[in-house]
Amino acid sequence: MNGIRNRTLRNTIRVSVPFLIVPALTLAGSIVFDRKRHIIISLAIAVFSLLLFAAGFEKRRTGTRRMVIAAVMTALCFAGRFIPFLKPISALTIITGIYLGGETGFLVGAMTAVLSNFYFGQGPWTAFQMLAWGLIGLVAGILSDPLKRSRVFLLIYGAAAGLMYSFIMDIWTVLWYAEGFDIKLYIAALGTAIPYTASYVISNVLFLSLLAKPFGEKLQRIKNKYGV
Amino acid sequence: MRSFSEYNPIVITVYIFSVTGIAMFCNYPLLIAMTFIGGVLYYIVRNGRSHSRSHLYFFMLFVVLALVNPLISHNGVTVLFVMNDNPVTLEALLYGINSAEMIVGVLYWFRNFTQIMTSEKLLYVTGALSPKLSLVLSMALRFVPMFRRQSEKVSDAQKAMGLFKEDNIIDDIRGNMRIFSIIITWALENGIITADSMAARGFGTGRRTHFTNFRFRRGDMIFLLTDIILLAICAAAIAGHKLEINFYPKLRSSTLGAGALTGAVAYGILVLLPVIAETEAFLRWRYLKSKI
Numbered sequence: 001m002n003g004i005r006n007r008t009l010r011n012t013i014r015v016s017v018p019f020l021i022v023p024a025l026t027l028a029g030s031i032v033f034d035r036k037r038h039i040i041i042s043l044a045i046a047v048f049s050l051l052l053f054a055a056g057f058e059k060r061r062t063g064t065r066r067m068v069i070a071a072v073m074t075a076l077c078f079a080g081r082f083i084p085f086l087k088p089i090s091a092l093t094i095i096t097g098i099y100l101g102g103e104t105g106f107l108v109g110a111m112t113a114v115l116s117n118f119y120f121g122q123g124p125w126t127a128f129q130m131l132a133w134g135l136i137g138l139v140a141g142i143l144s145d146p147l148k149r150s151r152v153f154l155l156i157y158g159a160a161a162g163l164m165y166s167f168i169m170d171i172w173t174v175l176w177y178a179e180g181f182d183i184k185l186y187i188a189a190l191g192t193a194i195p196y197t198a199s200y201v202i203s204n205v206l207f208l209s210l211l212a213k214p215f216g217e218k219l220q221r222i223k224n225k226y227g228v
Numbered sequence: 229m230r231s232f233s234e235y236n237p238i239v240i241t242v243y244i245f246s247v248t249g250i251a252m253f254c255n256y257p258l259l260i261a262m263t264f265i266g267g268v269l270y271y272i273v274r275n276g277r278s279h280s281r282s283h284l285y286f287f288m289l290f291v292v293l294a295l296v297n298p299l300i301s302h303n304g305v306t307v308l309f310v311m312n313d314n315p316v317t318l319e320a321l322l323y324g325i326n327s328a329e330m331i332v333g334v335l336y337w338f339r340n341f342t343q344i345m346t347s348e349k350l351l352y353v354t355g356a357l358s359p360k361l362s363l364v365l366s367m368a369l370r371f372v373p374m375f376r377r378q379s380e381k382v383s384d385a386q387k388a389m390g391l392f393k394e395d396n397i398i399d400d401i402r403g404n405m406r407i408f409s410i411i412i413t414w415a416l417e418n419g420i421i422t423a424d425s426m427a428a429r430g431f432g433t434g435r436r437t438h439f440t441n442f443r444f445r446r447g448d449m450i451f452l453l454t455d456i457i458l459l460a461i462c463a464a465a466i467a468g469h470k471l472e473i474n475f476y477p478k479l480r481s482s483t484l485g486a487g488a489l490t491g492a493v494a495y496g497i498l499v500l501l502p503v504i505a506e507t508e509a510f511l512r513w514r515y516l517k518s519k520i
């Protein structure tokens with residue numbers, strides 16, 4: 001089985017997902033189905049975006065060294081998820097995104113979600129967690145230069161990422177429960193999630209302020225020494 | 229037939245997604261009840277009477293989820309009672325129970341899935357899709373215990389050098405920070421060495437092989453086809469609006485005609501497939517043993 005390594009399949013995915021499948025799904029979702037089906041449509045779109053990323057990743061000639069470094073960062077994130085209350089995953093994903101580029105950041109965030117859910121429970125939410133953490137890493141890669149320059153901006157981005165993660169995951173909670181978006185349920189979900197949201201924001205700011213500089217230096221050194 | 233967990237990982241993945249997909253797509257109470265019962269039944273068949281704590285946890289979750297909706301949503305016409313000037317309606321309660329049943333049922337299915345799909349099987353499935361991602365996953369899995377072992381070594385070495393005493397908190401924290409920093413540097417350098425070693429041995433020049441070979445046997449094909457056919461029958465019934473229910477403003481459901489029954493029966497068989505496979509394997513094993 002050649003999977004996405006197969007060139008035709010890869011190209012089909014890369015063209016059809018953004019231009020055909022996602023718009024078609026959204027349209028079909030709003031026209032054919034009633035509001036009960038939102039969960040399946042959002043899930044399908046999440047899965048297709050991850051597939052799109054996988055196809056792009058398979059095509060690029062990513063060096064072996066970069067892949068192994070991504071695996072190292074994923075393992076560190078994974079181990080970090082076992083720390084009670086404070087979760088360094090987003091912080092480490094952001095650092096990876098800044099110093100190794102958005103694609104690697106996305107990779108580390110998404111892979112951490114899959115791997116750690118072997119211990120914390122797989123479910124339909126895995127796709128959303130992959131997307132949420134992946135996007136945090138990807139955006140960090142895009143904003144790499146200002147984030148490297150300004151420490152304040154970095155901490156603000158960390159706090160915002162924690163909030164966004166909670167907001168995205170709660171949309172999913174509501175969609176799953178109510179099979180349609182109910183703003184009252186969403187506010188209730190956000191309310192019950194306040195301790196978690198606070199812990200995400202605090203851990204992001206804490207770990208970024210502690211780790212960003214030493215970690216960045218180490219990654220920069222590896223990049224300079226070996227040219228990853 | 230083999231027991232369900234011994235089927236090809238791709239078959240297992242397709243199966244789990246067809247069962248939970250239907251459950252999340254359709255809110256018809258009969259199908260939801262089937263999902264729930266099937267999930268719990270298979271969990272019990274697999275684990276016997278143990279795991280009573282997870283059953284308790286799921287039960288509490290069920291109660292909470294079922295009660296959230298009537299307390300928040302006040303749609304529906306049949307008022308049961310009024311609480312804090314807000315009506316609690318029968319429709320909202322039924323809706324809550326149905327949703328809770330769906331969520332807890334899907335949770336049971338995924339608990340089964342997590343038990344069956346060991347990381348090795350998942351690597352096989354992702355490897356079929358994208359070999360590079362699968363490689364990153366498998367290396368990360370291997371790194372976790374390696375880092376732990378290395379950090380024990382570093383910590384021992386640091387102590388032997390007398391660099392920190394563990395009874396002093398400040399010293400302890402500083403020492404652990406130093407170990408953490410050492411581990412990161414070591415992990416990154418070690419990763420580079422691993423990568424170079426892989427490249428030297430020809431990584432990326434050919435197709436990657438797997439440690440475990442999962443073959444696609446005839447039984448897998450039969451299982452997969454059965455799954456797809458049953459899924460198609462059920463999906464056709466749903467698409468034809470045979471299995472529909474509206475909770476608001478008043479409970480209104482499609483009548484249980486022939487089309488609806490076929491769809492429901494197909495889904496019922498689909499949900500029971502792993503239990504059937506498991507029972508068959510068990511009976512055959514008993515039979516073979518009795519002949520010795």
